[in-house]
Amino acid sequence: MLDKPVSRPNDLSAYWMPFTANRQFKRAPRMITGADGMHYVTDDGRQVLDGIAGLWCVNAGHNRPKIVEAIQTQAATLDYAPSFQMAHPRAFELATRLADLSPDGLDHVFFTNSGSESVETALKMALAYHRAKGDGGRFRLIGRERGYHGVNFGGISVGGIVANRKMFGTLLTGVDHMRHTHDLSRNAFARGEPEHGVELADDLLRIAQLHDPSTIAAVIVEPVAGSAGVLLPPKGYLKRLREICDEHGILLIFDEVITGYGRLGTNFGADYFGVKPDLMTTAKGLTNGTVPMGAVFAANHIHDAFMSGPDHMIEFFHGYTYSAHPLACAAALGTLDTYAEEGLLSRGAEMADYWADAIHSLKGLPHVIDTRNLGLIGAVELEPIAGAPTKRAFSAFLDAYHNHDLLIRTTGDIIAFSPPLIIEKEHVDQIVDRMTKVLTALD
């Protein structure tokens, strides 16, 4: 039609961007056109140091040859296979490899396409497990304030980020929340796990007593809360949660979408903290961010509880068209090979001290009210501008990207760092240098 305006290649109006200040972005776009290793390439030809592994997911760095090749080969061999009542070999190969990597006894893997879907899957598994055991009176799900468990209805219900919940009605019923563990009055500038706050785990007991423990199906927490701004578990906190769950027959779900696949210098957060959950949700680093995929790890007793009844019957009425997608499986296998060959799952442990020194060296700069670290995660918390929360950190983000070639991530007034695990000391130094300039100039 001649009178229809021709859409320009640089027309930004049609794409409604997720978790983005759309109007601000479209006034001054930040466009990425390429990537390699530790860097992004921008449309104006700059090399931007990736301080956040994309979105906490590109753990092996960008455009890794094994992963690229695995995806390309798979696309040309088997594009798609149905995952309901059918399968392809790589799905089994991947599940076995993952079960070998996971804590002992979490030997069953259910594939999804994202962290959000992994969370929904784990919550449903928990409820259905109790039903399968004849304990269907356990219907409550417990989350935690400031928890992030993706954006689907189950996830935002157990999640505790107000902005992600308040627009969306009544959410799931039968949900309650423990207090969060972030306490700058006692733990500011802690190196590693904070000393104070183990008693906050007893908030689960309070909630259990309020509702009657026998009505609670599961509690879900991130071992380290990432998206809410790197909130660390106090020493002993996760162990105490496990004890309370055991005492009261409550399942413990670790949401390891960020802490999985080497972020803390161990395979999973469960390994780092020495606490074994009943269910573990993962995504992100599973395919190094290349193809959407998530995986839920189920303890053997959970899985086995479903394996009863006539054997022609479906045991768990749940799954996705793209569960165990061949391209995602290939990408994940290429990713696991890359992690293994380069020792990346333990590299966070080797770099942790250098990283901790670097992050804490930002203490004392203007507006900095906390610096914290664990594994290859770090955060700088800023004093918010009175009456304009989030603005200060967002300004830092813009300045870092536009003027200092550094990609960081902000939540509220917290700046988070979570670089690819291939990071070298020189990159750590660059992050500190550039952040020092950004913070020094910040209003």
Ligand SMILES: Cc1ncc(COP(=O)(O)O)c(C=O)c1O
């Ligand atoms: C702990 C946690 N759970 C779930 C999710 C949701 O993952 P996705 O965005 O892949 O749905 C995230 C994403 O950041 C996360 O950090």
